[in-house]
Amino acid sequence: MDARPAFELKSTEGGTRSFPAGRPALICFAKEDCETCNLVAPLLQALHEAFGDAANIWVVGQSGDGNTVFRDRHGLTLPLLDDADLATSFAWDFEAVPALYWCPDGATAETHMEGFVREEWQGLATTLSQTLGQGRVPVDWAALPAWRPGCASKHLDPDLNDRLRAAAENSPIRARRITIAPADDVAEFMFDQGFSDGLPLVPPTPERVLRMLSGTQRDPQEVIALMPPNMGEATIEKIAINAVMAGCRPDYLPVVLAAIEAICTDAFNIHGVMATTMGASPVLVVNGPIRERIGMNMGLMALGSGNRANATIGRAVRLAVRNIGGSRPGGTDRSTLGSPMKFTMCFAEWEERSLWAPLHVERGFAKDESVVTVFAMTSGPVQIVDQESRAPDELAGSLGLGLEGMFLPKYHNMPVDSLLVVCPEHVDTLMRDGLYEKDRLRDRIQAVTTRPLRAMLADDTSGAGMTREAAAGLSPEQLDRPVPKFASPDNIHLVVAGSDAGKVSSAYHGWVTGAMGSQAVSQKIEDMF
Amino acid sequence: METILDPTDEAVPVSRQITPRTGPVSGVLGLMDIRKPRGNILLDELERLLAERLPDLDVRRYAKPTFTKPCPEPLRAQIRDECDYLVEALAD
Numbered sequence: 001m002d003a004r005p006a007f008e009l010k011s012t013e014g015g016t017r018s019f020p021a022g023r024p025a026l027i028c029f030a031k032e033d034c035e036t037c038n039l040v041a042p043l044l045q046a047l048h049e050a051f052g053d054a055a056n057i058w059v060v061g062q063s064g065d066g067n068t069v070f071r072d073r074h075g076l077t078l079p080l081l082d083d084a085d086l087a088t089s090f091a092w093d094f095e096a097v098p099a100l101y102w103c104p105d106g107a108t109a110e111t112h113m114e115g116f117v118r119e120e121w122q123g124l125a126t127t128l129s130q131t132l133g134q135g136r137v138p139v140d141w142a143a144l145p146a147w148r149p150g151c152a153s154k155h156l157d158p159d160l161n162d163r164l165r166a167a168a169e170n171s172p173i174r175a176r177r178i179t180i181a182p183a184d185d186v187a188e189f190m191f192d193q194g195f196s197d198g199l200p201l202v203p204p205t206p207e208r209v210l211r212m213l214s215g216t217q218r219d220p221q222e223v224i225a226l227m228p229p230n231m232g233e234a235t236i237e238k239i240a241i242n243a244v245m246a247g248c249r250p251d252y253l254p255v256v257l258a259a260i261e262a263i264c265t266d267a268f269n270i271h272g273v274m275a276t277t278m279g280a281s282p283v284l285v286v287n288g289p290i291r292e293r294i295g296m297n298m299g300l301m302a303l304g305s306g307n308r309a310n311a312t313i314g315r316a317v318r319l320a321v322r323n324i325g326g327s328r329p330g331g332t333d334r335s336t337l338g339s340p341m342k343f344t345m346c347f348a349e350w351e352e353r354s355l356w357a358p359l360h361v362e363r364g365f366a367k368d369e370s371v372v373t374v375f376a377m378t379s380g381p382v383q384i385v386d387q388e389s390r391a392p393d394e395l396a397g398s399l400g401l402g403l404e405g406m407f408l409p410k411y412h413n414m415p416v417d418s419l420l421v422v423c424p425e426h427v428d429t430l431m432r433d434g435l436y437e438k439d440r441l442r443d444r445i446q447a448v449t450t451r452p453l454r455a456m457l458a459d460d461t462s463g464a465g466m467t468r469e470a471a472a473g474l475s476p477e478q479l480d481r482p483v484p485k486f487a488s489p490d491n492i493h494l495v496v497a498g499s500d501a502g503k504v505s506s507a508y509h510g511w512v513t514g515a516m517g518s519q520a521v522s523q524k525i526e527d528m529f
Numbered sequence: 530m531e532t533i534l535d536p537t538d539e540a541v542p543v544s545r546q547i548t549p550r551t552g553p554v555s556g557v558l559g560l561m562d563i564r565k566p567r568g569n570i571l572l573d574e575l576e577r578l579l580a581e582r583l584p585d586l587d588v589r590r591y592a593k594p595t596f597t598k599p600c601p602e603p604l605r606a607q608i609r610d611e612c613d614y615l616v617e618a619l620a621d
Binding site for chain 2: 173175176177178179180181182186190195203204205206209227228229230231232233234238241242245266269271272275276319323324325326512516517518
């Protein structure tokens with residue numbers, strides 16, 4: 001066995017004791033409420049009385065104030081050291097107390113025992129006699145039980161162990177630690193520091209962040225993106241910190257990481273999305289097996305509140321953009337009004353509820369892959385209500401008319417994405433006579449929103465649209481040219497979600513799409529299963 | 530005593546002092562158009578006024594490819610290498 005870790009601990013008798021100390025040492029870790037520790041306490045005292053002149057016979061207590069109770073209960077005069085913060089227990093790395101180490105050279109353990117096995121302890125007493133040249137130990141071994149199990153060491157308590165791992169020398173934590181004075185309220189402190197989106201945050205303690213990091217196999221220091229506007233290094237650890245604050249569970253982390261990789265691409269352009277006065281925000285759609293594994297909502301209220309995964313994954317992404325990228329309202333986030341999507345917007349597609357290929361399959365992934373797709377959307381969800389249509393084309397026409405309001409009804413030929421969330425009852429109507437292809441729906445939307453160019457001119461009703469001067473130069477034939485709502489049917493993205501009851505679909509309206517704006521990006525999610 | 534971890538990128542902005550005024554202004558001034566509509570008109574007028582009042586100044590014009598995305602790193606480097614001063618402007 002290697003040299004045991006050094007320590008310096010306070011003794012209940014006053015002063016401190018250090019290991020190694022240059023003389024043979026018998027170190028036993030114990031806790032006050034462990035029955036087996038209480039069984040061996042008199043033995044340790046006897047060993048101390050027999051060999052204390054030649055060796056350090058010490059008990060390291062894990063019980064804080066209980067250490068003195070333990071000492072007084074057994075009349076111990078041997079040094080009882082205080083390891084209340086369990087850092088030494090953690091460093092010595094054993095499972096059960098009593099945990100006993102015999103280090104004849106004062107540093108390296110020749111013997112290590114946990115629990116109580118009479119023969120082993122008796123053998124140890126003999127070894128000590130032979131090594132230290134002292135007399136026999138006055139113990140009635142026959143009166144002791146042959147064997148007693150130990151108790152789990154206190155440092156293995158899950159909550160305490162996470163804290164100890166976070167504080168250990170080989171901890172993966174590198175982020176700056178902020179110590180908050182006892183008189184300060186941590187929730188208020190985080191508001192004051194500007195970490196929050198306006199809602200309360202879960203304090204990102206080292207132990208919580210460590211637990212969050214257990215949700216991925218990736219290196220905590222891997223930089224997965226440079227996040228504008230500050231081009232901050234988005235490490236797995238920094239993202240995990242923001243995920244803790246948002247309220248995520250560790251198994252959500254791979255979704256958050258994939259979403260952040262997606263929004264930080266040049267194609268998605270998170271800088272422009274955040275900076276625009278139009279109040280754009282990422283909308284996250286999750287596909288694949290992970291939806292079920294982490295309990296995402298794709299049914300009733302899928303776009304609303306109440307589901308932890310939906311709510312906190314979207315929020316974690318937004319908090320990371322705020323804190324790592326430095327995009328803050330009034331700074332580079334210049335939204336005129338913004339929208340509730342600036343807090344969070346994430347949901348899963350109910351892939352099984354329609355005959356359509358799900359979004360991620362349309363975008364080139366396998367059905368059994370988990371994928372997050374990010375869209376830059378300026379408004380939504382905007383409800384499209386049609387309770388009456390019973391024929392597929394009728395309903396498809398209503399969905400088109402519902403989308404025509406995007407930005408302004410008279411604006412057409414728009415190179416702007418929309419994300420249409422079709423509810424199950426509307427799916428049923430569309431599929432009444434069999435598969436109603438997505439492209440057929442896209443074409444139908446374009447057809448019912450097609451207007452002559454002259455309907456898009458600035459006039460006394462609305463000064464928006466083609467200027468009067470530009471229109472004056474066009475022929476009547478040119479003004480009659482039919483123009484659909486979207487520049488391309490590809491601007492129309494389709495997914496399914498919602499409860500089985502209700503003929504209410506919903507649409508998100510995009511921002512500038514294309515190379516100078518934002519394009520939807522899909523990113524595969526790390527498979528942890 | 531509670532410990533939390535810093536959720537930010539931990540970048541500490543460099544504190545800069547205003548350069549001492551030396552009187553005459555000379556050297557190379559960059560005028561950067563971020564490509565918002567009509568930003569060029571504002572910069573044209575600014576360039577005209579600068580030419581009138583500071584004839585010793587060499588004014589050069591730059592433009593981002595698009596206002597929606599951060600300035601490309603090569604353009605940043607070019608401006609840093611070529612200019613003594615930079616005015617970044619937009620109109621909307």
